[in-house]
Amino acid sequence: MLEKTFDPKTAEPRLYEAWENSGAFAPTDDPKAEPFSIVIPPPNVTGSLHIGHALNNTLQDVLIRFERMRGKAALWLPGTDHAGIATQMVVERQLAAEGNVGRRDMGRDAFVAKVWEWKAKSGGTIVNQLRRLGASCDWSRERFTLDEGLSAAVRKVFVGLYKENLIYRDKRLVNWDPHFQTAISDLEVEQREVDGHFWHFAYPLEDGSGEIVVATTRPETMLGDTGVAVHPSDERYKALVGKKVRLPIVDRLVPIVADEYADPEKGSGAVKVTPAHDFNDFQVGKRHGLEQINILDDFGRINTSAPADYAGLDRFVARKKVVEAFEAADLLRGIEKTRHVVPHGDRSGVVIEPYLTDQWYVNAEVLAQPAIKAVEQGDTVFVPKNWEKTYFEWMRNIQPWCISRQLWWGHRIPAWFGPDGAIFVAETEQEAEAAARAHYGKDEPLSQDEDVLDTWFSSALWPFSTLGWPEKTSDVARFYPTHTLITGFDIIFFWVARMMMQGIHFMGDVPFKRIFINALVRDAEGKKMSKSKGNVLDPLELVDEYGADALRFTMTAMSGQARDIKLSRQRIEGYRNFGTKLWNATRFAQMNGCARAAGFDPAQVKVPLNRWIVGETARTAKAVTDALADCGFDETANGLYRFIWNQFCDWYVEFAKPLLTGDDEAARDETRATTAWVLDVILKLLHPVMPFVTEELWGQTADLGAPREHQGFLMTARWPDLPQSLIDPAVDADIGLMIEAIVEGRSVRQGLNVPPAARPPLLVVDATPAHRKVLEEGAALVERLLRVSEVRFVDAAPAGSIPYVVGGATLALPVAEFIDIAAERARLTKETANLATDIERTAKKLDNADFIARAPEEVVEENRERLAEAQAALAKLQSALARLGVAA
């Protein structure tokens, strides 16, 4: 006998271990099985499971379990990302906390060794947390972006792109993060709106004939100014173009140039130009041949290009000092408060500086073209489709991708410099040396580039590097391209777009055929969850409290497309209860001898109730299968919920009770067998979403009755494929009538406060022969569920009985003694009024010649029926109302 409730705490770890040990997570070797692969969006190795991971990985697991049960060679390939900055940050922080020497004092090799040490000890956290969620990843294929194999892929790709001139080295402005002292890509910059000031500075003209006023939000950059720009058509300044101003503080003469970048409408119409520290000014400077003076160091301090009393100052200290100097010199012409957008590092949170350095770039524009085309022609589709617009928008305006980072943790760039600065790019040092020898005609000492690659450079290769590329492995042949990528929209640019580019370029085929973009999880108030706001729901805590199945079901049910998910505990609790409901239904079945019958054929059942549930099961199986095949996760969950709770438990089990305990042996046996069969189908259909409770029930009912076709785990059982011919519309209608007779009858009873203990008869006043037959045969059920003494067929309803109309039948409850006549008159009056309105509207519609002429035949017919039914019901209620008058 089953326990009273399912205990996830003990069952989940036990079941997961059993699955994993059985090898069920690996794809089948069957060569006939169609491959179906998913690569996990690799979480940062520093990460721990947050609610977004829970959603994303639940959906992947639902899909992979479904396809596995459908007989595919299903591979869900897991792994983690080395996460350059994030990991380096964690380890540095740890070193500091432990009172160790810092990274720089320690030296590169020692530090990297420390990081590996950290990874070995703490890097597996998230992977184990995925297990708690029930993720059926093939752990035997687990990868890490810094693995030897993946590193080989990175080197090969780098060298390949370099040889095609798609990777190049360039000196230009980058987004410089003074906190980490590294360049970062455009995508890693967050534009934040902050309060600031516009300082208006007067620059005296060289000839002493006056001044020109410029405004800036970053006064310290004036130390690097090399020009002033005015608009060419700006009459105010026409005469000044070509003259020079004398920069205060630095005492440098800089030219006034005419450039369309200057906006005559803004401020004074003149702008200062700092080519080395502003992206726009960089362009202006290039156009006019202005000098580029770098005034910062790697830490964001003023360097020695500035006057001595500024050198070494932090940029924000220098800002103040510059303003003070202008004020002291009586050259400060105004201060204006403003809100403006300032770039911040997404990891460090500090203000980013445009900074002139040598970096490596990928010519993304070239790689983007085939990636755009692939989505245009549908080789890869986005689900929901709208996201392709976001993808196109970015891809069509793509900028060069800065891929070098001044970090130590990551893939070292495979480039070596000769003594004269010549560059040798090669997959190995030996090859680089050989190339250098050929170049110089002799051995020369080489030094490898100190920088590492952007983490996303290696994740861009994930769909093929993890399968073993550049080796020609059977996995590459079998599982590339992968089928579906499930990920969040926040990394469409960072990751998805770049996988598309690299996959197509190196594999000649898209990395995945379908991209499902899942929603973003927020708290119940719709706020993005973050530790600082303290509104984080920890998925592991939720798993502890409600079980993994409940969390998974919640995630699945709420995964409606392209929306935010606002998560609340109540919701999870409700779905935990759903699991309990199924558990108890199974327990009920077990208690009533429901067991699989050998050779049971659902198409052969005779009892109408059984025919009905078999049909409903087939209907649900098809709906769930179709939904899952289309990534309709929420539909899947909601459909199963309704079927299991509102149809199977609420009606089938209730209706089956008399049959299970009755004397009709044939009906009893058939009902037992049917129940067992339906439950087995339910377990299969629900398994992808709630793997634990279903697997447990599957195991616990393994010995009930005839052995199953599939003896092993539910997770490896075959997905149900039921013909729709199992649906019998006539039986549907009959059971529907029964349900309606009971539901409406209950409504009448409770609406009139008839005591629950009262057992009046149910009178059937008039009914078609078919309806009469159904109610006759179902009498016992109606008696039990409507709490009536009997179902009696009469010619007319006695005075004071309360009628209600169901389908074509008029039913009545003689409960006059219990009820408030006035209340009942009010009820009937309200109902007749509703019917009258409905009749009026429908009649009006049917009177409309345009409607008759233009509306589809079935709609017209439907309205005719509606009218007829409403009129009949109205007549019945009116006569009841009349009788009520008599009774009163």
Add this chain to the structure above:
RNA sequence: GGACGUGUAGCUCAGCGGGAGAGCACCUCGUUGACAUCGAGGGGGUCACAGGUUCAAUCCCUGUCACGUCCA
């Protein structure tokens, strides 16, 4: 400023040309064995607003307002 999206019951959301649904919350009632992690019933919505298309609009089109996200 541009792009995308969203405004439906108190809350979270489905629906999307032919008289609006679910879960939770709320109110009332109910323990003789599947389940109180339950059962039964009920209240509650000019489907943001204004125009238009249509025999018919919550659904399609246009505009307005509000909110959100991303990109400048």
